[in-house]
Amino acid sequence: RVALACALFVNPDILLLDEPTNHLDFPAVIWLQKYLVGYEKTLLVVSHDRHFLNYVTTDIIHLYNRNLNYYKGNYDTFAVVRAEQRLAQQRAYEASEAKRKHMQEFIDKFRFNAKRASLVQSRIKALARMEKVAEVEDEAALRFELPQVVKVEGNMVALDNVDFAYDQRKGYILRNVSVCVHAESRVGVLGANGAGKTTLIKLLMGSLEPLTGRAIRNRTVRVSCFNQHHVDQLDLDATPLDFLKTKFSKATTDQLRSHLSRYGIGSSLHEQLIGNLSGGQQSRVAFALVTYRQPHLMVMDEPTNHLDIETIDALVNAIKKWNGAVLFVSHDQYFLEQVGKDFWGVTDGRVKQFRTFKDAKSFSYAR
Known part of the structure; x- marks a missing residue:
């Protein structure tokens, strides 16, 4: 927020923003959107947030195959126009x-027919003059494949009438919290920065214990965590294959190669240093790491931060096909709407459960 405030304060002629919505909560994103819509100078923004791009942008520059392609309109318009262009090119x-x-x-049929020699020559010249129309390149969608699991009966983790404070003299962070996660859960957690979302997750996972009330955890449940600082879990000086070998020493090389391939890490990348991979590729290695032991529950804290749009789509589709449970904190409206089936709103020490994203959003950011 400080870095963003500094950039806006100087009121530059050209404002360059790289993933500005990362680490911002909804109220801050909404404020930034309104500010940028009224910005009278040039704005160039890189973002994976579709809603943000739709609200702010008037033009899209698409970098593809080392070429820059220009489109008028916002992100949704770009997606429609580009799909139409590809369809028209394929038909042509x-x-x-x-x-x-x-x-x-x-030509082949009448090449040696003297009576049709002039027609054949005419066809040969016409064929040579024909402009070559390029075939549309197949854009193979990036795919994730989360490992399927045996379902766990009953609740995986739950809080029963929990109160929590880091320092009671400064007040409670959470009061009277009762929530649970079961095998079918797809829970999105919403709340302003500092509302207590991370504290709630830590109470469920056992990193923190309640002052009053009960934290109930099924010890047979395998849990994996993916957070917004996932790259910190990786050894940038190791290859993806060697890195996984250090974590799972009993696995064979073929097993690890197969697992990496589930996340779009092709064989050509297995032997490259993780530090030389793109941000999206590093994120996929992190997903390969946290899912290797086939978790029943995936806990994700701002998982879309630092992911590109293709990787976000791959993650959304993988979760939809997966039979495990997901508990995630996010400010990415697209991801919340695509993945969440239930929503927990966190504000003023309270946690309330909702069936719709809209209701949870209204509760969590009412002030």
Whole structure:
């Protein structure tokens, strides 16, 4: 927030923002959106937040195959126009190839027919003059494959009428909290920065213990955590394969290679240093790490921070196909709406459960 405030304060002629919504809660994002819409100078922003891009941008620059392609409109308009362009190009390619094939068949059939020699020569010249239409490149979607698990009966973790404070003299962080996570859960946690979301997660996971009330944890449940600082879990001087070998020494090389491939880490990347991989590729290695032991419950703290749009889509699709439980804290509205089935709103020491993102958002950011 301080870095962002400094950039805005100088009122530059060209404002460059790289993932500005990372680490901001909803009220801060909304304020930033309104500020940037009224910004009268040039803004260039890199972001994975679709809602933010739709609200703020008037043009999209798409970097693809080392070329910059320009589109008028916001992100949704870009997505529609680009899909239409690709469809039109594919149809033009197919029509061109059909015409080429027809002309070539005529040439081959009558090449040695003296009566049709002039027609054949005309077709040969016309074929040579035809402009080549490029085929649309197949954009293979990035895919994750989370390991399926045996379902656990009953609650995995729960809090029963819990109170918690780091220092009671300064007041309680959470009061009278009763929540639970079961095998079918897809719970999104909302709340302003400092509301107590991380404290709530730590109480559920056992990193903290309640002052009053009960924390109930099923000891047979395997839990994995993925947080916004996931790169800190990695050894940047090791290769993905060697790194996993240090963590799972009993696994075979083939098993580890297969597991990395589940997360879009192809064989050509297995032997490259993690520090030389892109941010998205490093995130996939982190996912490979936290899912290797086949967790029943994935706990994620701002998982979309530092992920690109393709990786976010891959994660969303993987979770939808997975049979484990998910508990996640996020300010990414797209991710919350796509993944969450239930929502916990955290504000003023209270935790309230909701069935819709809209209601949870209204409760969590009412002030």
